[in-house]
Amino acid sequence: MPSRKKSPTIYDVAKLSGVSISTISRVLNAPDMVNSETHKHVMNAIDQLGFVPRAEARARALQSTARIGVLTPFFTAPSFVQRLRGVASTLSKANYELLIYPVDSMDHLQGYISSIPLMRNVDGLIIMSLSLESQDAERLSNNGMETVLIEYSHPQLNSILIDDEHGGRLVAEHLLGKGHKTFAFLGDIEPPERFSIHPVKSRLTGFKQVLHDAGYSLPKAYIRSCPYMQEESRQAALELLSLPKPPTAIFAASDMQALSVMKVARQLNVRIPQDLAVVGFDDIDVADHVDLTTIRQHLDESGRLAAEILLNRVADPSRPPQQINLPLTLIERQTT
Amino acid sequence: MPSRKKSPTIYDVAKLSGVSISTISRVLNAPDMVNSETHKHVMNAIDQLGFVPRAEARARALQSTARIGVLTPFFTAPSFVQRLRGVASTLSKANYELLIYPVDSMDHLQGYISSIPLMRNVDGLIIMSLSLESQDAERLSNNGMETVLIEYSHPQLNSILIDDEHGGRLVAEHLLGKGHKTFAFLGDIEPPERFSIHPVKSRLTGFKQVLHDAGYSLPKAYIRSCPYMQEESRQAALELLSLPKPPTAIFAASDMQALSVMKVARQLNVRIPQDLAVVGFDDIDVADHVDLTTIRQHLDESGRLAAEILLNRVADPSRPPQQINLPLTLIERQTT
DNA sequence: TGCTAAACTGAAAGTGCTTTCAAAAACGAA
DNA sequence: TTCGTTTTTGAAAGCACTTTCAGTTTAGCA
Structure with a gap:
């Protein structure tokens, strides 16, 4: 008993x-x-x-919790998970606990943002790929809640950014180098981009720019905006490949969407890379498995870095906020 | 300022x-x-x-934390993440916080197991795919720490299991139905299976059994044991496909390993499914993307279920421990 | 042996909230 | 108006630790 x-x-x-x-x-x-x-x-x-x-008692007396919170959208998507992995490994080494706050909606986010800093149930916060109202950012800062933003920035908070435009340019240059002439883009560039910012527009901008400079255009019909979800991505890919003059190269704004493109191509018996080149973005684990050419953004590393910065700031809050820019590289595999 | x-x-x-x-x-x-x-x-x-x-203060006075901990190995692997996703969605609906404890080693696990129940920093625990010493399980139970085990079981604790042998059998039957005659198996069946149990042996057992009953054998050379990691899986796949009489069907004990097989096949110009059939296990998100035939084990669902059971038990600790068996189905796609 | 400094230990205050218990206030009815 | 209820409210006791401060031992040395 x-x-x-x-x-x-x-x-x-x-x-x-x-x-x-x-x-x-x-x-x-x-x-x-x-x-x-x-x-x-x-x-x-x-x-x-x-x-x-007892942990709570200790935390109360100590005025510190040894716990870091991570706000993340789409807890589902591999790219977020890989970031999380980086965060987790650093935190676990430093003996910090990892608290996950999955964000499904704008309200959700608001709720977290307004209660977490004041509840003081974490020593610091990592906010992944979420856009933050300026006043919320200031509140965090004013309340002395140490915060690191990933893929978003605010002058008063630490942030880790990547140069998405540059990423788009890299893709265009690569594709141009391969002799392509008709291009297409597939990604989530719907106006509000909702609460989660996946800075896809910048990727498109860089992509378009290089293409344009090289004398090629990217007509509206060749730019398909679709949400991250599998169904929609497939539909978009299908439409792209059914165009009267289908593109010979598609740049998908995320690896998962590139996978959708590849799947549709397979169904249509479009050979990759002979008939169609596909480039993704992120370089998630599976990209290597399926030999996808993509832009590597060091997801694990970004998570690790975020955690390190945060831990440093928690230890010494007087340090000025850092803005870090992570380099991007194109990894060529078999799909181009 | x-x-x-x-x-x-x-x-x-x-x-x-x-x-x-x-x-x-x-x-x-x-x-x-x-x-x-x-x-x-x-x-x-x-x-x-x-x-x-302030959260900590409240928790102390209330003697409860509204927080669930999840112990998981390989925070990295998609299958774990998908389970986690199920857990997260249920928890967030119920307004519970989600604390992740990534387990990298046996020591790690021991450390967590011995401190968490007593620290009382969570109301309940979900332990994923980790083997638990009997005395640890009893300690959890005796300390009144509500716990749900996934892929492992102990009489005093709740558990969610899948019938791995049955999964293996399903694969064999499917492959037999397709007319295959030479089979191979690739998975992590190293003796200790380390701290993380990926009940791969049972999958192999079921697989072998059906094959045997049908009059086919699975010689040692056609069973490759290799850790989950990409490098090792590829090496193993390569060796399998370089056998004097290579198998026409490979059953990989996880989808990620199946992806490795597919990659190697691609490199060797072995066509799938014409020259080689590949079957995975898990049905992770990407399985659909790459059209991999696999055994679906409802990862999200298992996580959701675990969280629900846990929440119920937390609310009413008197309920007897439940042992739940989740059904497995074969999802046929393009690799067989 | 006596003195001082160093090492150790205990009492008590602090941490921010919940909750019980009893007192105060408000209300109603006689 | 007065007494008995019922509703509100405040004081104080947890909750389980850490840490400061002051007191007590001990050790070292003359």
């Missing part, structure tokens, strides 16, 4: 070992301030009772 | 509104116990100060 006895507190240990609670606390938090005999005694009592300090 | 003033406490609100802290607390937690005039007053003060109760 599980003896649902409530777990022992520092008082129980104190009583058992015949010293005061402060000594117990010291044994745990500053072992060299206590006599080694006493130390041994106390440790015995601790072991005997199976005592472990 | 950010006025780094510490955020207001319940005492500040009390002072401003001229009532006692208990009244403030009541306004927040039991509004109908307080006069509507007072209520209005207090709310004004709260708004004016921008007061929000």
Whole structure:
């Protein structure tokens, strides 16, 4: 029968070992301030009772939680997960806990933003690919909540950015180099871009610009805007490939969407790369598996970096906010 | 200039509104116990100060945290992430926070297991695909820490299982139906299976059994054990396809490994499915994208279910532990 | 042996909230 | 108006730790 006895507190240990609670606390938090005999005694009592300090209580007394929160949209998408992976590894090394706040809607985000900083249930916040109202950003900053933004920036907060336009340019140059003449673009550039910013427009801008400079155009019909979801991406890809004069190269604004393009191509018996070149963006794990040419944005690294910056700031809040720009590289594989 | 003033406490609100802290607390937690005039007053003060109760303090007084922890290995692998997605969606609906504990090693796991239940920093625990020492499981149970195990079971804890042998059988039957005669298996069946259990052996057992019953054998050389990592999987796939008499069908114990097989096949100009059939296991998101035939194990659903069971148990700890078995289905796509 | 400095320990205050208990206020009916 | 209810409210006791401060031991040395 599980003896649902409530777990022992520092008082129980104190009583058992015949010293005061402060000594117990010291044994745990500053072992060299206590006599080694006493130390041994106390440790015995601790072991005997199976005592472990209660986290919430400790956090309250300590005024710190050793916990970092991450706000992320589409907890579902591989690119976010890979970032998260970077964050997780750094945090776990530093013995911080990782709290995930999945954001499904603008309201959701608002709710989190307004309560988290004040609840003080985390020491710092990483906000991934979410656009932030200026006043919210200021609130975070004013409340002294250390924050790192990824793929978005605000003068008062740390941020990690990538040069999406440059990414678009890289793709165009690569495709041009391969001798392509008809291009298409597929990505989520719907006006509001909703709460989640996937800075797709900039990728398109860079792409278009280089194409334009080289004397090629990218007519409206060859730019398909569609949400990230699989269904929509496929539909868009299908329409692109059914054009009277189909493109010979498609730049998809994310690797997952590139996969959708590839799937449709397969169904249509369009050979890749012979009949159609496909380039993605992100370089998620599977990109390598399926030999997709793509723009590498060091997702893991960006997460790691974000966590490191945050931890530094938590340790020393006086540092000025940093704005970091991560380089982008084109990884050529078999789809171009 | 950010006025780094510490955020207001319940005492500040009390002072401003001229009532006692208990009244403030009541306004927040039991509004109908307080006069509507007072209520209005207090709310004004709260708004004016921008007061929000501090989470840790609340948790301490309330003896509950509204927070669920998830222990997961390979935070990296898509299959785990998809489970997590299910967990996250349920939790977020129920207003629970999600704490992730990435497990990289046996020590890591031990550390978590021994401190979490006693720290009481979560109300419940979901343990994914990790093997648990019997004494640890009992400790969790004895300490009254509500726990749901996924892909592992213990009589005193809730668990969600899948019938891996059956999955293996499904694959064999499917392949047999397609007329294949030479089979191979690729998966991580190294003896200790390390701390993370990916119950690959059972999949192999079921697979072998059906093959055997049908009069086919699966010689040692056609069973390649390799860790989950991409490099190793590719190497193994390469060796399999370089056998004097290469298999015409490969069953990979996970979708990601199946992708590795497909990649190698591509490099070797082995056509899929004409020259080689590939079947995976998991049905992760990308499986659909790359048209991989695989065994669907409802990853999202398993996560959702785990979270639901956990929440129920947290609400009513007297319920007996549940053991749930999730069905498996073969999803036929283009690789067979 | 006596003195001082160093090492150790305990009492108590602080952390920010919930909740119980009892007192005060308000209300109604007689 | 007065007494008995019912509704509101405040004081204070948790909750389980950390940490400061002051007091007590101990050790070292003359």
